[in-house]
Amino acid sequence: MALIYCLASQGPAVALDLSANEQAGKRLYREGLSSSDAQLTARVGASDISVPASVLPCASCHGNDGRGRSEGGVRPPSLDWQRLALGQGERESNSRRYPAYSDASLARVIRSGIDPAGNRLDPAMPRFELTLADQRNLTAYLKRLGEERDPGVQENTLRLGTLLPQQGPLAEAGRVVRAVLEDSVEQLNRLGGVHGRRVQLVVQDPGYDPVSTQQALQALLQQQVFALVAPVAPLLQTQALERAGVPLIGSTPRTGGASLVFDPLPSVPEQLLSVALHARETLRLENLQIVYAGADQAADAEALRQRLQQLGWSPPPPQEAVATQAAGEGIVFVGRAQAFAELAGRLQAVGRTPYLFAASAQVASAVPGLPAQWSQRVFLAYPFVPGDWTAQGRAALAGMQRRQGLDARQASLQVSTLCAWRLLTEALQQVGRDASREQLLAALEQLHDVDTGLTPLLGFGPGRRQGLAGAHVVAVSLPGPRFVEVAPYRAAAQMP
Ligand code: HEC
Structure with missing residues (x-):
């Protein structure tokens, strides 16, 4: 089962606190800029053409989070420090085998494209001419890079969170939404998840008053969830989401959160x-x-x-x-x-x-x-009626109802949950493997004419947070x- 009810909570997410050198390394990594006035150069391709490093910063290939990219032929590997340099034993990427990197061999591979085993890297990896200070800053930052990911994004999993009551007046809604989400997660993971990551759903019980809801939301955020999907709660106060910058896709009654909450349904x-x-x-x-x-x-x-x-x-x-x-x-x-x-x-x-x-x-x-x-x-x-359902949408809904033993008369809540899920996964697909919350928000905002087969076309826009705008x-x-x-x-x- 893909769903976990969490009882124990882990420590809160800590904002990445970088030293001045690490900050400078981050600028080099993301923008190709030196900490001095020096203009850094990268030599590109088999013929060593020189271009400013700012044209080809590390992040443009290895990703802001250093996770690398899966697309293309010779792929930019993950620069996770753990993978590159820690522990004993050989590592492998793009069929090269080599021992752990040291600070010195790392500087060498960046300068000359030779790995610790003496293998020449594919010329798709540029050679960079860095000053000594820049190289030191860059190495310092690479050691922290693995911490740079937004909470919930791991090498092989993506954690999403939701609130579903098990008791009280909303328990029935909680049960229906849970079944829809569980089914959707399972279907998605069966097809390989999103960009190589299996989706994991973390669930907290909000109880049935605003105070217990608040506590459940805090607990959920402490469990490192990337985004919230289709929570069911009496009233959600979204300040905690705003502080942490966590996107929410769903239709629960709430106060605040104007910019982070994307509701598939009209107000x-x-x-x-x-x-x-x-x-x-x-x-x-x-x-x-x-x-x-x-x-x-x-x-x-x-x-x-x-x-x-x-x-x-x-x-x-x-x-x-x-x-x-x-x-x-x-x-x-x-x-x-x-x-x-x-x-x-x-x-x-x-x-x-x-x-x-x-x-x-x-x-x-x-x-x-x-x-x-x-x-x-x-x-x-x-907002939607059965007349909106296409043959395909109808079949998908019926399949889910059958698998989960859901009542077709509760289709309304099932459909709105499916819409939230669809919009979220659509945006996650577009963000790519190098996923950040910031990018997710941007991708959600750019969704338009999403055909769910169960509703009129859904979409958002700059400042527009309702997927539908009428009835x-x-x-x-x-x-x-x-x-x-x-x-x-x-x-x-x-x-x-
Ligand atoms: C134009 C794309 C591109 C840019 C820009 C780029 N890289 Fe790479 N990098 C690659 C590719 C592709 C490989 C894999 C080459 C191979 O395996 O033969 C690679 C490999 C590496 C490796 C070797 C990893 C290993 O597992 O052996 C390191 C370290 C590395 N890059 C660091 C950097 C740093 C630091 C920067 C910025 C200063 C940078 N790269 C910029 C594409 C790029």
Whole structure:
């Protein structure tokens, strides 16, 4: 099994603290620059053409993390100090066999391309003319280079982390997400993993309150995970992620983390914009009242009001559900299932059944319990519907459900988890073997038109952290309930 539930925690990740000489060595390694004014030269290829070393810094071939590259013919080997110089015995790379490097033989191979056994290196490795001081700095840095990798990236494994509750109200969601992730990891590793690394998933249980969630997140970060995928938690405070620069791909409720969190799904206000638009364009409702339940929903309600204003509407200020007189013909509801059911009950008690608009992700579980009076009065926003599924997407989903014994009726959570996984692995593939968190963030940001076969095309962009930007509109018939799509997916950008 690829999943590990971690009980013990290891020491926290330490930021790499380099001496002045090591810093200078790092500059040479990454940029080809001397610590003096000297212009360093590299001689390239079999014919010894001289170019500035800044054109061909070590990192351009061996990678920022010194792990080398697997592509190409004669490959730049890993410069891990352990592999090059420590311990006894012969080493081998590119079919050359040689004893351990010393500081002196390392200087020689960089200067003349001769290894400790006297073998001549392939001319693909340039010869560098370095000053004595530069060579010393470079060697000092190479001894630390192995520590330079971001946490979670090892020679043969890549560690990803997630939070999945085993008890409490979110335990069922935790179980479903766990099965989807476990299955996805297994499928990926069977195909060789990502760039030669097997993926390992580290799981912590967040419990069911914000304090235990916070502790679980800390524990997860201490276990050196490269990124977080599809966590399930009541509310995630992302400061700890931000401090450590850890990307998160998933849809959990959270505060903060604007730049590091990539959510495959649209935000609640964006989803609600689609239903509000349907209310006006198709149902011809003139006045919509935004109603929210709970202080934690007020910001989303206000965000929605502002979006509607940008579209030229003038909705009244959002009202709290408990206080609402809701005189209008239509209510856009922001809040959870229980509060939605209560609102419907209160309205019905005073003989009113206005149109109710809400995000399926928030209220779906209350819908089957609504009385028949609400038939065709409730409209829900869905980021994706089964109509989006291609034959291939459908088959992949069904295969996973079969392997993991998952209920096809819980497809929504399964699909959003698959989307998070797909976006993460797509970005990891693009980053290549020399993976850093910084590069992962850049690669995520550049993803566009990712075809999951289960949703509209997903993608992000500079400053754009939501994979989808709109929703389908679905009408609810009761009793049943039966769901009928009444307006197709439309991205916010395509709204008037
Ligand atoms: C243009 C690509 C390129 C650049 C730039 C480059 N290398 Fe290399 N390097 C290689 C290749 C390819 C090999 C493998 C040659 C072989 O095995 O015959 C290699 C081999 C080596 C080796 C030998 C490792 C072993 O296992 O024997 C060392 C050490 C090394 N490089 C260090 C450096 C350093 C330090 C720099 C920067 C000053 C640097 N390289 C710049 C491509 C490069």
